[in-house]
Amino acid sequence: MKVSSRTAQKAAKILIWASALLVIVILLAIVIFILIKGVPEISWQFLTEIPRNMGRDGGISSTIVGTLLVTAVAVIIATPFGVGTAFYLTEYTREGKVTRIIRFSAESLSGIPSIVYGLFGFIFFVMYLKLGWSILSGGLTLAVMILPTIIRTSEEAIRTVSYQYREVSFSLGGTKWQTITRAVFPSAIRGIAVGVILGIGRCVAETAAVILTAGSALRMPGSIFSPTRTMAEHFYILAREGISMEKAYGTAALLIILIFIINVVANMLVNRFVAKGR
């Protein structure tokens, strides 16, 4: 079956354009649907009132706060540890069997489904450490969950920094510490930021691990020891129980907008930081 090259060329072009079109259509179907149904729900009241009557009335302010707090705790804990570990692995140790094992383990651990982390977090943080269902339990669990990702991406970013940076810094008389902070870190920060942003995105969208560790309380959390409900959880509960479809759509729309903003802002920040130091 010999197809002429021109026919193959035409057919390929059509199929490839079609696939791109398909992806766009799918995107529109999902995102536009949610936004159309959800954005009308978003009002000042929606953003500032707490849910009442199981979530049928009121707004979702406590879930917004809950989402932000849990994510903040996770990122604040995971980033220094993750980046620090990555620096240690690349700068202070030599490439060998141990580092390869650690790298492979980090890669594998970042692939474990979040549900397993939720199970671990529930038994370890909630019950064993007696932290109970709280923002702290949820944040710690999520921190452990995004830690491997941050370690891996930071390590890749640091290793990609050309050895010339380090050589020049050393030849100028810099110590290891100065080399790391002033030469390597700024160059690697873009890649590191990618890992942290991935981690943030994962935290905000996470449901399974959070239900078991941060709880599903509707009150505005009083401290990091209070249980809370994140927006992703709230959407899941509202939609599943059929409590209020309008509020569910509103929550989902806000969630999508939030995640998109996080991505955009983070990319902008990284671009600005790199440009400033030029």
Add this chain to the structure above:
Amino acid sequence: MKINKEKISGIVFLLIALSALSVLALITIFIFIKGVPIITKVGFFNFVFGMVWDPSHGAYGIFPMIIGSVSVTLGAAILGVPVAISCSIFLAEYAPAALSNIVRPAIQLLAAIPSVVYGFWGLLFVVPAIRNYLGGPGLSILAGSIILAIMILPTIISISEVSLLALPRQYKEGAYALGLTQWQTIRSVLLPAAKSGIVAAIILGIGRAIGETMAVIMVLGNAVAIPQSILDPARTLTTNIGIEMGYASGEHQQALFATGIVLLVIVMILNAFAQYVTRRK
């Protein structure tokens, strides 16, 4: 002074690394400690290949769930990979700059959707469509595959595109100089050259599909029996943990952790395979 600071910073980094790594080790050890006893009690083969999962009667066979995971992931790959690779070729080769500046953020937007929203959308549109036009309850492997295929599109597209764009220009220019058409160039020169990156992207996508829980719980039906067709409901390894973890105790909980071990092993095998493929550059 400088030497002290050096030593201190070195130690600080060491401590940080040790604590982080020990936490990761803690998780792994935790999962194994909790899961291994039940595997040894029930027997490895009985656990992995056991056909019946019925905790209230002491039956802990996860084979139906393995079938569920494999079929849903395979389905997602069959549906999603061709579309994703075509789309990445589109972005890398066919799209004019203006269009790709619209399409690329659009794909990032797809990646920003939480999995519960995907699941819900699937429940609203995909499941009824399957039920009305193809039969069965609608909650099915097919529904799961479709939703997962959509979910892994952004991952595969972006990384494949990166691999294609990273190729040296000489490849393309050489091919054109030899008189190949655009499609022939792509098919016989560019794709093979970018193969390791594309395969890595596919494996990453598959890894994500295997690990997905929430969206799958909503559209797969979660029946414990072994599915007999793609229109049958099924349960995956992840949804099994998700549905039963809240209350499980004793042996039941151990069995769920053992399922976690199996998942970890699967992810490790996938990773090793991916590393092998990329190293063969």
Add this chain to the structure above:
Amino acid sequence: MLIRLMLRFKVKNMKIAIVICRPKRRICTAVSVVILILAVSLISACSNLNKSGIIVAGSTSVQPYAEVLAEEYMILHPDAMIDIQGGGSSAGIMAAQSGTSNLGMSSRILKDEEKSLWYVEIARDGLAVIMNPANPILNLTLDQVSDIYSAKISDWSQVGGTKAKIHIITREDGSGTRDAFVNLVMGESNITPRAIVQDSNGAVRQLVADDPNAIGYISLGLVDETVKALQLDGVAATRDNVMNGSYGLSRPFLFVALAEPMGQTKQFLDFVLSAQGQQILINEGLISPSEGTGK
């Protein structure tokens, strides 16, 4: 590996120059201070529960009603903090036993090994077997329902409906609703492994509302116009019939605790059992233990 590819692409776009930037010291100190604060709070947190609030955890069936009760209670007592948590009846009982929560919620009677716990019945709930409104069948015997769920009957035509495969929907293994259903309806038989499993009443209701061939069971209080509650052995599933005992499927909603509750927990419990609290539950479709006999 693939991350390497992603980064190489982004890093390639940066101009190569040695970058001397502002000292990282300030950021490092800020971060370490935050970590220190978190560490200190972590240590001080390793005591018991949130002292100034109570936690009620367990059955997802009871949860929405508990939330309404808590909301009302917190309006009356603005200083009180009550948090309601789901997880399932078995999880709630476990949480109460281990002290993770002050109260556990259960939608089934306690098993023998759980009998050592303190418990009180706060309401009775009917269990409705539901079908899609388009399904012509109005009445089934208890045996027929049991046979459907154990897959002995697999087609609607076998019980008087149109010829179509029955889509069986059940709850997950730890659910009190499922336990109650198994105890009251299934008897010795087991629910078929081919049944579709959903993890909440609402999800079951939604599926049955969408699928003309589905059958499921949910809280009587949650039946609305999107689904139809079956008559069992000729008895309609209504509150009155549950109260006078003619409709046999009902289960207690329990609050359980390690020991008789004191202090804040006791105050909340008193509210729940008071006339006001009970009226809230009645309004939501439940049955107060003070009304009628029930089983």
